[in-house]
Amino acid sequence: MESLIQSLPEDIRKHIEGREYSIDDIGKSGSKILIFDDMVLKITDKSSDDRDAVQMMRWLEGKIPAPRVISFVEDDKCAYLLMTRVRGKMSCDRYYMERPDELIPLLAKAIKMLWSIDIKDCPVMKDLDGELKKAEYRVEHGLVDVSDAEPDTFGENGRFKDPKELLSWLQDHRPSLETVLSHGDLCLPNILIDNGDISGFIDMGNCGIADKWEDIAMCYRSLKHNFDGTYGKVYQGIDPVLLFKELGIEPDMEKIDYYILLDELF
Structure with a gap:
């Protein structure tokens, strides 16, 4: 583990050298995440998305509670983002899974916090054309992991025979x-x-x-799967549709379906 620290760029290493850390393996992004007491280091393959993330994190300072950038360095292969650590339990923690009456209003509050931010000078636009182009690249280069998709998405008995067919459907059914x-x-x-x-x-x-339906779709699916046993434990007595009641909106299941399907290609 010491060799990993020594291999880091100097501007990152000077902040963390000699400090204890753990490695986070919960996410599925393929990143390496080092967790320190008050900082987090994210190491990823170099891409323009890293620069977008840093730009957004700096823009979000003072607007919503999120990590603050301490240092960002890129080399020929990797991007290194050192940021402050946000305190708290993940909302999928067992404590909250067993208390849906407490959890679901908080999830709705989180979504509304994002909606409340004035976006007129937001520096990053995640337009659907751009996301579909990224999806197309992944399909063309065989980067889509069909084994990680919803059970009814691909295959002989699925809605689509393969990622290429799904991509074509997504391109033809873009929502407003x-x-x-x-x-x-x-x-x-x-x-x-x-x-x-x-x-x-x-x-x-x-x-x-x-x-806005992209975040709703991801939160709805995550809530559903965290309760239904997809990730192991089954929690009884919860209806994910209650999220829409807390948001004060009627569910647009067509848009939710669209964004869940789009995410299958990432």
């Missing part, structure tokens, strides 16, 4: 947009709770202006 500040991956592990309230958002790499 209701733009807001979108987290971009609003699953339960990325919403933190402390002392009965939202303490912050993490994993802001896909944050930007996007359709």
Whole structure:
């Protein structure tokens, strides 16, 4: 583990050298996450998305509770983002899974916090054309993991025979947009709770202006799967549709379906 620290760029290493850390393996992004007492280091393959994430995190300072950038360095292969650590339990923590009456209003509050941000000078636009182009690249280069998709998405008995057919459907069925500040991956592990309230958002790499139904879809699916046993334990007595009641809106299941299907290609 010491060799890993020594291999880091100097501007990152000077902040963390000699400090204890653990490695987070909850996410599925393929990143390496080092967790220190008051900081988090995210190491990813180099891409323009990293620069977007840093730009958004700096823009969000003082607007919503989210990590603050301490240092960002890129080399020939990797991007290194050192940021402050947001305190709190993931909203998929067992405590909240067993208390849906407490959890679901907090999830709705988190979504509304994002909606409340004025986006007129937001520096990153996650337009659907751009997301579909990224999806097309992944399909063309065989980067889609069909084994990680919903059971009824692909295959002989699925809705689509393969990612290429799904991509074509997505291109032909683009929904109208209701733009807001979108987290971009609003699953339960990325919403933190402390002392009965939202303490912050993490994993802001896909944050930007996007359709409000994208975050709703990701949160709804995450809520459903965290309760239905997809990730192991089954929690009884919860209806994920209650999220819409807390949001004060009628569910647009066509848009929710669209964004869940789009996410299958990432």
